[in-house]
Amino acid sequence: MSVTEQPAVSSVRAKALAQPREGGVFLRSFNNSLVTILVVVVAVLWSIPTFGLFISSFRPPQAIASSGWWTGLLPPWQFTIQNYVNVIQSSGMGQAFLSSLIISIPATILPMLLGAFAAYAFAWMRFPFRNALFFGVVAMLVVPNQIALAPILTIFTQLGLTGQYAALWIAHTAFGLPFAVFLLRNFFAALPKDLLESAYIDGASNFRTFWTIIIPLSVPALASLAIFQFMWVWNDLLIALIFVGSNPAHAPMTVVVANLVGSYGEDWQLLTAASFLMMILPLVVFFSMQRYFIRGILAGSVKG
């Protein structure tokens, strides 16, 4: 929602990525090590729940049901990967993982591509109602997806798309577009004008300019967008539930795990391993591309 802070953000971001300044703004008169201890405690508290699930997922089923995960930290250790093996082999979780991938990859690439085309036109071409249309897109940023679900489900059912991957590709592409257009258009518009002018003078077509100049220069923005869209699609429950929830063969991990929780009690061991399997990809993406993720957030991240 910092949506529109783009220009200001670049300078803020430069500072944000720099070293912490000597002594902070406000607390410089407090004891430094006291503050350090305090924030370490907060960080540990914040990590405990995730750590608990991680440990649990490697404990044998009878141990999960009979003793807290924290007791598993003490010897004798009895960690096992059996839960993961069971989950992948037996409960359809392997298929769900695959479905999540099949859904997420096109649903990340498509909105980026269509969004980039539109963003280029909004940033660098002149046409009637350009600003009005762009403001219209910005207005859609915060519209709740709930508004679209019933009418779209009706249409998808008529077209025979309900339960198909294509339903989610189309829906996620459309729902992701306002943010994609908004983010990329602001980035494109901030690119140096001379560069594009000289391309035009050399007789480069829009198509050529787009692929050889704009896209290579926009890798940071595209990376931020890719991470956001991927995580958003991978982690989505509501849209998947409505459009493919009826078809277990195409349901992504979020839907399958959510259903597993419904029947919890005996299945703690399945739940732990399945959940971690579901989280592993976003976590890897997050850790490897944290910088872009934070940039994207600072550049504005409101989605309906």
Place this chain on the structure above:
Amino acid sequence: MATVARERVAATAPPEKGGRGISWTALIWIAPAVLLIVAFFIYPLIQTLIYSFENADSTKFVGFKNYIFIGTDPDMIEALRNNLLWLVLGTLLTVGLGLIIAVLVDRVKIEAIIKSALFIPMAISFVGASVIWKFVYDYSPQIGLLNAFLGLFHVPQQAWLQNPAIDNFALIVIYTWMWTGFSMVIISAALKGIPDDVIEAAKMDGAGRFTMFWSIMMPMIGPTLGVVATTMIINILKIFDVIYVETGGNYGTDVVAMEFYTRAFTDLDYGKGSALAILLTVVIIPVMIINVRRMRREEQGR
């Protein structure tokens, strides 16, 4: 042609980007995005509005009956009340904690690690977070960390997710755990954006710690706090996943988006479901207007 265009640009430097006159091919570039947005935002908005004035299977016009139902049915009122609690508490907690932690980490050497720890939950889905917190909130002290911990102090076991007196708070804690990192990162960037000389000048004038906080910092990061709070409000209005997974809206934890899902897609009552979707959208309209206005202002400054 291109040269002429360039000269014109150089001479008059119009505010518009690009200098090639009106480009009709632009319509081809924007067409896919615009058509999809019309199909998935504009058309459904109208269709949902129509549904909301009709009966369950959209065969009969019923006037404001669905809206009256939202305002009078006890389940609906419970959902509205819970959503309000969520909005107030969830926003205060995420923004408040985010601010406090951002101020604290600003002077710590291991800032990056601390930030990552708080930020990780954002990468996890609400479904994942819900499973994680099942292991915190479970009634059995063999599984639930919280009851086990409180047991050390002889506090009796609590049904954190089933007791209507506390379960909403327990759920809001999960949201806070997920989104405090987000507000912390944004607020932290704003804090670092305060120019050093402003702080030095204030110090020279003998500003104390609290004067510094309230008279220098707060006014400078105020807009950022507003932006973060707005993001939280938009998020929380639509809160669904965590409730669907943890309680299914039972035990007094119902919210509007949960009711929307149940009415429209479990009961197949498009009338009531659509009225709820319209309610969510109407509440968000002020934010939409603020966004567009700010965007427009920035365009003029470009």
